[in-house]
């Protein structure tokens with residue numbers, strides 16, 4: 001977990017390599033993409049254009065559910081690396097436990113791509129505690145991370161507990177609830193009291209439970225704003241006020 005920069009850049013929907021390069025040169029060291037976002041080439045071109053060396057970056061991608069059959073994992077990983085223009089990724093996720101996902105085949109195949117040096121670590125995404133139990137049975141490498149939806153309107157308490165109990169990283173996605181947080185009165189009040197932005201308050205709240213979060217931002221102004229959340233420590237009272245928000249809204253249901 002020490003290797004995982006806490007505020008990463010979610011890139012879903014980013015189609016301009018210069019936006020990725022600008023984020024890297026503004027300080028982002030953790031980039032999150034996926035084959036299903038159809039922008040691995042954009043992210044790769046951004047890495048290429050940035051002044052920061054690739055070795056300083058933590059690059060994660062995800063295999064979509066059609067590529068999780070045992071025999072598809074290696075060719076799909078190679079194709080993702082080709083699009084990214086990289087020899088290896090720092091983290092390779094299984095995107096969701098469905099479609100062709102089969103723990104007895106997918107996980108040994110992910111072990112093999114790690115053994116062959118195509119990925120440094122294995123992660124999963126949208127896995128619930130039952131799925132995670134099967135990961136522990138069939139994955140040889142230590143599980144590095146589970147990436148789950150995580151924001152003030154959606155907390156999967158059991159899944160968070162599983163990460164703490166079994167000591168792998170929790171990566172929170174959609175920390176701004178895909179933009180919904182900007183209408184929130186509680187977050188707005190905390191932000192105004194602290195002289196911070198609503199995005200910073202939401203991201204800082206997420207970082208209380210998650211080891212990393214990956215807000216998506218296209219503009220440099222938003223990217224810088226979100227990066228600043230790493231320096232915002234919310235008080236116990238502020239965290240409790242946000243915890244008490246009653247609204248529930250899963251942005252990406254199964």
Ligand SMILES: NC(=O)c1ccc[n+]([C@@H]2O[C@H](COP(=O)([O-])OP(=O)(O)OC[C@H]3O[C@@H](n4cnc5c(N)ncnc54)[C@H](OP(=O)(O)O)[C@@H]3O)[C@@H](O)[C@H]2O)c1
Pocket residue numbers: 009010011012013032033095125126147148172173174175176177178179197199200214215216217218219221222223225226252
């Ligand atoms: N594993 C999975 O199944 C899964 C599913 C969904 C998402 N994800 C990952 O999570 C990342 C983030 O999730 P998300 O894209 O759903 O949404 P999000 O990060 O919760 O919110 C992004 C929205 O907030 C805006 N925004 C960002 N920073 C802002 C700021 N400081 N001030 C005002 N507006 C701001 C963005 O606008 P601009 O773009 O205009 O800046 C965009 O409209 C994705 O990019 C992807 O990498 C993973």
